[in-house]
Amino acid sequence: xxxxxxxxxxxxxxxxxxxxxxxxxxxxxxxxxxxxxxxxxxxxxxxxxxxxxxxxxxxxxxxxxxxxxxxxxxxxxxxxxxxxxxxxxxxxxxxxxxxxxxxxxx
Numbered sequence: 001x002x003x004x005x006x007x008x009x010x011x012x013x014x015x016x017x018x019x020x021x022x023x024x025x026x027x028x029x030x031x032x033x034x035x036x037x038x039x040x041x042x043x044x045x046x047x048x049x050x051x052x053x054x055x056x057x058x059x060x061x062x063x064x065x066x067x068x069x070x071x072x073x074x075x076x077x078x079x080x081x082x083x084x085x086x087x088x089x090x091x092x093x094x095x096x097x098x099x100x101x102x103x104x105x106x
Contacts, residue, residue: 002041004059006032007070012054016069019048045069 006013013029020027023044026037038044045059045067060068075082075089081096082089085103090096 002036002039002065002067004034004036004041004045004067004069005062006034007068008032009070012057012069015052016045016048019052020044039065041067 004013004016006016010029010032013032013034016034017027017029020034020036020038020041025044028035042059042061049055049057049059049069056071057069058072060070062068080089080091081093083096083099083103085100088099090099
């Protein structure tokens, strides 16, 4: 049994449940969680995303029986900045400049 967490998106969970059922899988959506009787669902969910033109979504394997289906959002979309040397995330330019000094640059 596998659980796919649709990150609070009940609508995509219902669509995924119907898609999986149409392929012959035993699937059930409860709010934004979809349980399916298949263990390796990553390829099937990727096909679902491709066929429904949801290119902004990604499926991530959390462990052997849990997956996360969610939109990819960049830190820039959240108005955050990241250090180009180490990837540390900061909320504004001043913090970023101070952080860069820790690396010995600027």
